[in-house]
Amino acid sequence: MRYEVSERLITTATKETLLTGLEVQFKKVAASVKRQGDEIVVESIEASFGSINRSDTTTVSIKSADSGYLVVADVHYRPSIAFWIIFIIIGLTSGIGWVFQIFFYITQKKTVRTAIEETFQRVKNEYMTTSTSAVSTNRSTGAAEELEKFASLLERGLISKEEYDAKKTQILGS
Numbered sequence: 001m002r003y004e005v006s007e008r009l010i011t012t013a014t015k016e017t018l019l020t021g022l023e024v025q026f027k028k029v030a031a032s033v034k035r036q037g038d039e040i041v042v043e044s045i046e047a048s049f050g051s052i053n054r055s056d057t058t059t060v061s062i063k064s065a066d067s068g069y070l071v072v073a074d075v076h077y078r079p080s081i082a083f084w085i086i087f088i089i090i091g092l093t094s095g096i097g098w099v100f101q102i103f104f105y106i107t108q109k110k111t112v113r114t115a116i117e118e119t120f121q122r123v124k125n126e127y128m129t130t131s132t133s134a135v136s137t138n139r140s141t142g143a144a145e146e147l148e149k150f151a152s153l154l155e156r157g158l159i160s161k162e163e164y165d166a167k168k169t170q171i172l173g174s
Contacts, residue, residue, distance in 0.1 A: 001077050005113060007120035010068040013127040018062055018069060021126060025119045026060070038062070042073075046115045053083040053105045056112050071123070073116045077109055143171050 009018065015038070023040055026033045031044035040060040044051065059074045079087075083105060090097040147168060154164040 001109075003075050003077065003113075005073040005075065005116045005120070007071050007117075007124060008065060008068065009071060009124050009127060011127045011129050012068075015062050015064075015069065018071070018123065018127060021123045022060055022062075022071065022119070025122050029115045029119060045112045048108075048111075051108050051111075053080060053086075053101060054078065054108045054112075055080040058112075058116065068129070071120055073120075075112065075116070077112060079105060146171050 011018070013021075019035070019038070019040065023033055023035060026040060026042045026045075029046055030042045031047050032042070034041045038061065042058040042060060043056065045056055045058060055078050057076045059076075061072050061074070063070045063072065083101065087098055087101050090101060150159065150164050150167045150171075153159045154161065159167075
């Protein structure tokens with residue numbers, strides 16, 4: 001089974017810097033992390049007792065996108081050899097025991113996806129260009145126009161409600 005996990009990073013960091021950051025973060029959650037050119041190959045993410053049932057290989061790549069990059073993890077997730085051996089043994093000796101085997105396999109898929117998403121989020125938090133610093137404010141524009149700009153950024157999800165409120169207080173207070 002294959003699936004993708006992706007995250008958009010709005011940053012001024014270089015592709016090489018992001019690859020290095022991703023490599024460091026994946027080393028915290030995976031058994032094996034190898035750099036192969038412009039890609040990172042990650043194996044056995046969040047290995048635990050239940051992961052004996054699965055084998056996962058993830059290839060992480062970075063593509064240029066507007067104002068930053070798109071980070072894509074192509075996950076190849078499959079049952080391990082141990083899964084099939086245990087499945088056959090339990091299947092031959094027990095009428096329903098194989099259900100637990102399937103349960104572990106399915107929950108481990110979610111574990112892998114969540115670990116990748118959290119890794120992407122840590123890199124995003126580290127290298128993200130803050131939206132408010134990317135917006136150039138012209139001192140000659142009126143307060144109403146400036147508030148309109150930030151309200152638009154808030155509506156588009158580029159800044160948080162807290163950032164908007166702080167900017168609103170700053171504009172109206174000056």
